[in-house]
Amino acid sequence: MFFLTPVLVAVLCILVVWIFKNADRNIQRKKGEPGARTKSRAWVDEDLRDSTYLHQAEEDADEWQESEENVEHIPFSHTRYPEKEMTKRSQEFYELLNKRRSVRFISNEQIPMEVIDNVIKAAGTAPSGAHTEPWTFVVVKDPDVKHEIRKIVEEEEEINYMKRMGHRWVTDLKKLRTNWIKDYLDSAPVLILIFKQVHGFAANGKKTVHYYNEISVSIACGILLAALQVHKGVTAQHETSGHPICSRVMEEAV
Amino acid sequence: MFFLTPVLVAVLCILVVWIFKNADRNIQRKKGEPGARTKSRAWVDEDLRDSTYLHQAEEDADEWQESEENVEHIPFSHTRYPEKEMTKRSQEFYELLNKRRSVRFISNEQIPMEVIDNVIKAAGTAPSGAHTEPWTFVVVKDPDVKHEIRKIVEEEEEINYMKRMGHRWVTDLKKLRTNWIKDYLDSAPVLILIFKQVHGFAANGKKTVHYYNEISVSIACGILLAALQVHKGVTAQHETSGHPICSRVMEEAV
Structure with missing residues (x-):
């Protein structure tokens, strides 16, 4: 293809999304909230719109092990750089990320699977509602x-x-x-498909709620994009090739 | 406060969200899509649910400058590291991000504003639907x-x-x-409030659509979290203090 030269490549970031189900999104608004803030509403209402969750709540109430109540908080520790170093690192990271572009022509050059694994593992460190980690990453290399x-x-x-x-x-x-x-879906050697899990399953087979699942998955995508950018360099003057990964967000069919 | 020791601190990642409006989320489903995929639906339908957008579409159709049609594609170039270096960098980045924790006690130690600026600028490099950049970052330091x-x-x-x-x-x-x-909202020296803009305004004062605005803002949050983690170190053995930033996602009241 004419445009598919080594310099016309990078990470694709236009997010195209499908929804394979037409779940009823009408929200049963709760009445009678107190005070002036009666119009406020938490997003999680949407995650709870399937009333089967509510029916299960009563019976699930006692599943949690009370023994965990006495677990101590764990002190968190990390490096704190001197202010000058802190500023320098934040500046360099911004400059690196500022070189990212959404592109529509992607190189077919191979990339080590270990890099793909690390990028996805980095994305999996994202925070999520109630730590439900409602994401599935699927790596596709097969041309067909x-x-x-x-x-x-x-x-x-x-x-x-x-x-x-x-x-x-x-x-x-x-x-x-x-x-x-979308030629690049053929040319990119690796596609990373990212699915949100709109609910999970408990050990007993019951549905579990994935709070804020769309927000959680999108945050993971942000970290994935940062991770993809990090294994590239901060200078852009002497490159010989491009980046063969295409990230797309799709909703899991459930 | 007893728990607010220097080692009991870090970035807060539990996302608590308000919605200050009760926009009607009933979606007018379009009928008559062809073939077997009649159940599929793009998320952007929700962004278009305000029918005022649709009424404006006709008159806006000719606003775009036809002269831009002939602009050439710009080749994208960047560093490509040798495979070994690529793998090493992706591994280190994963290990760094894997040290991030969502915490509930935050140090009151100050952080340079330049770091905050760089972190927000990094978040602002996120991709967004139709490049609308539908986010507002607000930094709060005033105790009151x-x-x-x-x-x-x-x-x-x-x-x-x-x-x-x-x-x-x-x-x-x-x-x-x-x-x-939420004690930490007092103790953290800096709060970064992140708002999504559910729509924008054109130069002529008309509303513009911010496609996939919630997903776009959440991706920016993911990059912000990565940027916050980067100016900390990769070793966690000799730290003396913690991280005073609290990130929260909130919806802009419009």
Whole structure:
């Protein structure tokens, strides 16, 4: 492909998302909150919208081991650099991340799987609601699977452009000159698919709530992008090749 | 306070969120999508739920300058390390981030404002839907303002624990032994409040759509957490003090 030269490559950061289910998002608003703040509402209400969770709550109430109540807090310790070093490190990190770009042509050059593993492990250190870690990372290298993914993405994206998202969205994207053709899903040697788990399962098979799961997964994506950038250099003057990873956020079908 | 010793400190990562408006989240589902994938739906539909956007679309269609159509793609270039170095850097970054903890006691030790600036600038390099950058970072150092924020947070959190979130949520959090008392909002010398902008304004005063704004802001938060961790060290054996920053995600009142 004409544009797929070694310098026309990097991490892809345009997030395209599918939802494979049409869960009812109508929220049962709770009435009677006190005082002037009656309009406030916590996002987690949406995570609780499946009423089966609420029915299980009563019976689950006693599952937690009371013995854990007496566990001591663990002191947290870490290095604290002198102020000058602290400032220098924060400056260098900003400059490194500021070199990241969202691109639409990606090199097919290979990358060690150990790097992919480390990047995903770094993303997995993200905080999450009630420490539920509601994410699944899937690494795809097989050309046929990548191509199948591309076909699904392009089919969905074409619907976005042609009808789903409306005239306004198409207009807003016009200056970015994007479209639904995603060559890079074939050319990138590695795709990292990121799924959010909208709920989990307890040992007894019951559903567990994943609070703030979309926010948690997105935070993990931010850390993943930072990790991808870190194993590249801070200078951009003598490179010979590009970065072959494409990150996309997708919702897990449940 | 007894627990507020220098070693009992770090970055706070429990995300507590308010929504100050009760926007109607009922989604007008579009009918007639083709084929087997009729159940799929893009998240951005929610960003478009305010029908005023749709009415403006027609008149905005011609605002974009056609001259931009002929701008050339800009080749992207960056350092590519040898595989061994690449692997080493990704490993070190994972190990550094794996030392991050969500804590509930935060040191009152000062931190240079330049570091705060760099951390926020790093977060601002995050990708966002249609490059709308739908975030606002607010740094609070004034003790009175911090205390006012604490009062608001605690009032909302008490409602969460007592009634809003339900029995299930309280049960799930029990083993974490959290509650609605947030001393650290007073003790941390710096609070970084992060707001999502649910829409923007064009030069002519019209509302603009911020696509995927919640996901975009959460990704920026992930990068912010990584940036906060980076100016600390990779060894945790000889520290004398902690990290005084508290990050919270809040929704902008619009």
